[in-house]
Amino acid sequence: MLGGSRLTFVLLSAAVTCAVAQHAPPWTEDCRKSTYPPSGPTYRGPVPWYTINLDLPPYKRWHELMVDKAPAPGLLGNFPGPFEEEMKGIAAVTGIPLGEIISYNIFYEFFTICTSIITEDKGGHLLHGRNMDFGIFLGWNINNNTWVITEQLKPLTVNLDFRRNNRTVFKVASFAGYVGVLTGFKPGLFSLTLNERFSSNGGYVGILEWIWGKKDAKWIGFIIRSVLENSTSYEEAKNILTKTKILAPAYFILGGNMSGEGCVITRDRKQSLDVYELDPKQGRWYVVQTNYDRWKNAFFLDDRRTPAKACLNKTTQENISLATMYDVLSTKPVLNKLTVFTTLIDVTKGQFETYLRDCPDPCIGW
Ligand SMILES: *[C@@H]1O[C@H](CO)[C@@H](O)[C@H](O)[C@H]1NC(C)=O
Ligand SMILES: *[C@@H]1O[C@H](CO)[C@@H](O)[C@H](O)[C@H]1NC(C)=O
Ligand SMILES: *[C@@H]1O[C@H](CO)[C@@H](O)[C@H](O)[C@H]1NC(C)=O
Ligand SMILES: *[C@@H]1O[C@H](CO)[C@@H](O)[C@H](O)[C@H]1NC(C)=O
Numbered sequence: 001m002l003g004g005s006r007l008t009f010v011l012l013s014a015a016v017t018c019a020v021a022q023h024a025p026p027w028t029e030d031c032r033k034s035t036y037p038p039s040g041p042t043y044r045g046p047v048p049w050y051t052i053n054l055d056l057p058p059y060k061r062w063h064e065l066m067v068d069k070a071p072a073p074g075l076l077g078n079f080p081g082p083f084e085e086e087m088k089g090i091a092a093v094t095g096i097p098l099g100e101i102i103s104y105n106i107f108y109e110f111f112t113i114c115t116s117i118i119t120e121d122k123g124g125h126l127l128h129g130r131n132m133d134f135g136i137f138l139g140w141n142i143n144n145n146t147w148v149i150t151e152q153l154k155p156l157t158v159n160l161d162f163r164r165n166n167r168t169v170f171k172v173a174s175f176a177g178y179v180g181v182l183t184g185f186k187p188g189l190f191s192l193t194l195n196e197r198f199s200s201n202g203g204y205v206g207i208l209e210w211i212w213g214k215k216d217a218k219w220i221g222f223i224i225r226s227v228l229e230n231s232t233s234y235e236e237a238k239n240i241l242t243k244t245k246i247l248a249p250a251y252f253i254l255g256g257n258m259s260g261e262g263c264v265i266t267r268d269r270k271q272s273l274d275v276y277e278l279d280p281k282q283g284r285w286y287v288v289q290t291n292y293d294r295w296k297n298a299f300f301l302d303d304r305r306t307p308a309k310a311c312l313n314k315t316t317q318e319n320i321s322l323a324t325m326y327d328v329l330s331t332k333p334v335l336n337k338l339t340v341f342t343t344l345i346d347v348t349k350g351q352f353e354t355y356l357r358d359c360p361d362p363c364i365g366w
């Protein structure tokens with residue numbers, strides 16, 4: 001529920017504390033090489049897989065997972081479609097109050113900063129990667145220089161295989177207890193990640209409108225899940241993500257299954273402001289999105305965009321692969337203390353890999 005001014009406040013107070021800027025060594029480093037397959041101090045470990053059976057009634061779908069992982073984490077209301085029943089089911093099994101489950105489910109509207117990348121190689125093959133950075137707002141652990149929430153989210157990170165008729169419909173990387181989606185793909189068809197967009201006309205305006213009964217706009221994590229569940233092509237997904245009213249500003253990073261199908265959709269709550277697409281014929285073989293509009297400078301204390309682009313340029317289109325994508329996402333400050341996990345997606349090959357991350361000192365807080 002933070003607007004841009006609150007972000008600025010948080011980052012400035014952190015900066016005053018640390019008295020450093022992100023672009024000075026040792027907070028940056030040369031583009032990493034040969035970090036894949038993941039190992040060493042920036043790799044915390046693998047992420048377990050669970051199945052969510054869409055043939056079960058919504059109330060029961062999450063029981064197996066939540067019995068395994070009763071999470072550490074109020075808004076009540078009429079959530080759309082299956083979401084409310086699913087959340088009630090999770091609350092009953094874990095004993096956590098429903099209000100807590102719901103606020104956890106809208107945490108996107110609170111605070112995430114992320115990096116998402118789509119690339120196209122010389123053969124027209126697409127790849128999609130993302131770092132999920134979350135938790136700046138809620139406290140710093142001075143004993144080992146980590147963000148409290150970031151650390152608590154790591155053991156809750158799960159890969160989910162949503163199945164119907166015993167067949168995969170879509171897969172996501174998420175946190176146990178969160179029924180929306182911020183990172184996912186539909187094998188063979190498209191991949192989709194969400195990055196938060198800070199704006200003075202921010203998420204809280206939409207949430208207040210929603211509480212006061214104006215329920216025509218969609219929760220961000222829920223619209224992504226609906227698109228993954230029910231859309232059957234890149235074009236259909238793009239159309240919905242461009243046109244549907246949403247509760248908070250956002251960047252949707254969408255990849256398809258053939259050359260040229262990759263874009264960043266910059267969203268206001270009511271409309272799309274910009275759709276920036278791959279254009280391999282003109283040499284635009286990647287799109288990179290962090291948390292700033294592409295036509296504006298990144299906030300000077302938080303420029304992960306320039307380092308990511310510099311490393312992609314250095315990699316070259318000839319050599320882009322899941323392995324070199326992981327290198328880019330492992331280079332500070334694209335990798336930082338907020339990074340919970342890295343996901344790599346190959347839509348046409350059906351690959352979806354998620355890795356828990358650490359950023360040992362010296363490493364910037366964001
Ligand atoms: C830091 O300390 C917290 C609290 O003791 C712990 O949960 C977390 O795993 C630690 N993180 C690292 C990277 O050592
Ligand atoms: C689901 O498919 C797996 C193989 O993919 C099979 O072993 C299992 O028996 C199937 N389950 C049901 C309920 O059909
Ligand atoms: C997907 O579509 C079906 C059929 O219209 C609907 O019942 C279901 O709620 C939708 N799923 C989501 C997540 O919106
Ligand atoms: C790519 O997606 C389209 C739908 O947009 C689908 O019809 C086509 O079969 C997909 N191609 C492959 C190779 O899966």
Ligand SMILES: *[C@@H]1O[C@H](CO)[C@@H](O)[C@H](O)[C@H]1NC(C)=O
Pocket residue numbers: 306307309310313
């Ligand atoms: C990356 O390469 C493009 C195309 O040559 C160039 O316009 C851009 O400035 C480069 N960016 C960085 C950060 O090196």
Ligand SMILES: *[C@@H]1O[C@H](CO)[C@@H](O)[C@H](O)[C@H]1NC(C)=O
Pocket residue numbers: 314315316318319
């Ligand atoms: C691309 O990869 C090849 C083979 O690993 C390597 O020889 C070459 O130097 C790489 N090119 C760049 C620009 O890194």
